[in-house]
Amino acid sequence: MNDQIRKLTVAAVVLLVALIVGTTYWQTWAAAGLRDKQDNAIARVAQFTIKRGAIYTAAGTPLALNRAKKVSDQTFYFRRYPNGNLASDVVGYSTQARFRTGLEESENDYLTASNAHLSTVLDRTLDVLKGATIVGNNLVLTLDAQAQRLAIQALGSNCGAVVALDPVTGKVLVMATSPSYDPNLIERDYPAISRIQANCRPAAPLLNRATQGTYSPGSSFKLVTAAAALDSGTYTLDSSFNDPGYCIEYGKKVTNFSDQNGPEVFGQVNFVQALQHSINAVFCEIGKKLGAHVILDYARRFGFYAIPPLETPVSERKPSGLWRNSRLFFPKHDFQVDNGRLGFGQEARLLVTPLQMAMVAAGIANQGVVMQPYLIDRIVAPDKSTLQRTKPRELGRAIEPQTATDLTTMMEAVVSGGTGTAAQIPGVLVAGKTGTAETGVAHVNTTWFVAFAPADAPRVAIAVALENQHGTGGATAAPIAKTIMEQLLRRPGP
Numbered sequence: 001m002n003d004q005i006r007k008l009t010v011a012a013v014v015l016l017v018a019l020i021v022g023t024t025y026w027q028t029w030a031a032a033g034l035r036d037k038q039d040n041a042i043a044r045v046a047q048f049t050i051k052r053g054a055i056y057t058a059a060g061t062p063l064a065l066n067r068a069k070k071v072s073d074q075t076f077y078f079r080r081y082p083n084g085n086l087a088s089d090v091v092g093y094s095t096q097a098r099f100r101t102g103l104e105e106s107e108n109d110y111l112t113a114s115n116a117h118l119s120t121v122l123d124r125t126l127d128v129l130k131g132a133t134i135v136g137n138n139l140v141l142t143l144d145a146q147a148q149r150l151a152i153q154a155l156g157s158n159c160g161a162v163v164a165l166d167p168v169t170g171k172v173l174v175m176a177t178s179p180s181y182d183p184n185l186i187e188r189d190y191p192a193i194s195r196i197q198a199n200c201r202p203a204a205p206l207l208n209r210a211t212q213g214t215y216s217p218g219s220s221f222k223l224v225t226a227a228a229a230l231d232s233g234t235y236t237l238d239s240s241f242n243d244p245g246y247c248i249e250y251g252k253k254v255t256n257f258s259d260q261n262g263p264e265v266f267g268q269v270n271f272v273q274a275l276q277h278s279i280n281a282v283f284c285e286i287g288k289k290l291g292a293h294v295i296l297d298y299a300r301r302f303g304f305y306a307i308p309p310l311e312t313p314v315s316e317r318k319p320s321g322l323w324r325n326s327r328l329f330f331p332k333h334d335f336q337v338d339n340g341r342l343g344f345g346q347e348a349r350l351l352v353t354p355l356q357m358a359m360v361a362a363g364i365a366n367q368g369v370v371m372q373p374y375l376i377d378r379i380v381a382p383d384k385s386t387l388q389r390t391k392p393r394e395l396g397r398a399i400e401p402q403t404a405t406d407l408t409t410m411m412e413a414v415v416s417g418g419t420g421t422a423a424q425i426p427g428v429l430v431a432g433k434t435g436t437a438e439t440g441v442a443h444v445n446t447t448w449f450v451a452f453a454p455a456d457a458p459r460v461a462i463a464v465a466l467e468n469q470h471g472t473g474g475a476t477a478a479p480i481a482k483t484i485m486e487q488l489l490r491r492p493g494p
Contacts, residue, residue: 007017033056048076053111053136053375054127055091055103061145062294063091064104072343075133078187079104085152085180087143089208090375092194093183098190101206103139103375111136135382142171142377147487151176154480159200160466161209161354164484167362167452167461169392170371172310173488174462175355177213181205185209200467211308211317215465218437218473219278219419220255220346220448221352223360226410227274228298229286231403237410239271249286250339256280257436257472275410276418279433280344287343291334295342296322301398302360302370305330308353309372309395320352345435358463361450362405365458368399407431411453420449422478425486429455432481434473445469449477453485460488 012099055064063086064078079094091100100108108114113136151162164174179198186193197204207213229235233446245265246253256264256279266279274282287295296304305321305328307314322329322337329349331337341347355373363370378389399407411431414420419434435448447469454460462485464477 007083027461038216048078049074050112050134050136051077052079052094053138053380053382055111055139055141057087057120057141057143057145059145060140061086062306063087063141064094079183081183083145084182084184085144085353086148087141087175088180088183089206089210090141090143090175092312093186098186102208102312102316103141106311107139107376110139111186113137113382122307130139137382137387139377140377140380141167142173143175143375144173144491146486147174147484148176150487151480151484152178152180154483155466157486158466159198159203159209159468160464161213162462162464162480162484163210163354163358164460164462164488165358165362165371165373167365167458169363170373171377171392172373172375173460174484175208175210175375177207177209179203180207205286208312208316208402209465210354211312212312212353213465214318214320214353215446215448215467216322216348216350216437217345217352217357218435218438218446218448219280219283219345220351220357220433220435220450221285221461222275222278222343223364223407223411223433223450224299224302225283225286225290225295225343225345226271226407227302227399227403228290228295229271229366230406231298231399232290232294234290235271235280235286237406241269241274241279241282241285241356243267243269243274243279243281243472245281247288247340249284249288249338251432252469254280254284254340272410275433276413277421280346282472283344284340287341288340290339290343292331292337292339292342293334295417296330298398301396303356303395304352308359309357309374310333310355311375316354318353320356322347322349323351324349345439354463354465357448357450358461361452361463362461363398364404364411365452365461366404367401368397368404370395370398408455410449415451419474420451420478422474423449423451423482423485425453425482425489428453428489430482430485431455431458432478434478435475436472439468443470445471445472447471447476449473449481451478451485452480453489460485 026207036218061081067080092104094100181193243266246255307319374390374396379387408431415430415432420432430453432451437446447466449464452458462481464481469476
């Protein structure tokens, strides 16, 4: 009798091991091939018998939940998004008709308990054996719901984006894009999304402008030029420049921005004053002296020329840099680039994302070290245990600590008495840089404000980009950045 029980036990263990191995194989190594077969209707339907994990903000605001629906004694789970457009470009959607985007796509394995984590595999296997509903893992994001909502309100009908990071850890505190969309409409009324309007054509609400939108950075790029100028030892804060109101590039005058409305000549200035007043002529001369290779090498140290590391799908992230024929272009020779215009951010082929410019601000704030940005704070199993918690990770050192300190001094001057005074916060030192990029259409600009605060102990780094503006970055983008920084600085410190 004992021998029979022993044989039965061994057989049961062998079957259980075989089931675990088989499940692991089909859910890990073979999963990619199965996902590629978009015509696999059975697999797609089966996905909706799984109770997908929920997605929450840092403080627990629900961004993605489920609604159960019974069909012929079978329970299916379909997505609902209780806070509509709050973080739709980050979360994305999971639907029957249009499949998935955003974190719903890239984190699908965790959300459906198909990941290779041992405890998940065991739990899922036991659920299959018991005939129980498979329950996915929850995602807890780094986003601050209040600041995220405030950013969407502040963007209003503008086309643009806001990205705010914790410069010390890389946490994404805000990632808002405008116009946004309600993901509940994807299944219910998709044509309504195409009717969304904003101050640009096309409005493209499904585009995550924070990570996919590429814009001319204008004078916000002077931060990279200044970093290269200081870190290479070519210039110091006390370096002296004579500004006649223009520089000569390829035999033509390149004027300071305000020369569009009248002459602006600063005369003798130091490097701090050059950034404080965003003097194109000075940065044009610096660009010509440094050359494209030096400037772009420092840009690369901040993350340019690489797809920014983030948990969203690769197809929803774009790298920043010089572009030529729809491809990134790193010149072999300086003469292939308009070095002067590159110096002040108006080289026609230079395109950047708001996420990248937030990384520049965060790198300066973090004493020259650029941290990897991340959206997922932790992944939580159905039993509330933490399967995975994101640890801060350095991408690399962009500049030396002293260079970062000097840049901070320059950026403080921008806000205290330069082009960025609209970002002043009472009782808080703010370091910032404005940007007003000409678009080729008269009096229509892409405007920027890039900043961090408090300047003496940074907790927030931010980039705001706005399309189709008739004003400057200091007038249009800086007030938005101020509002969001104020909100984020109200959070308890570490």
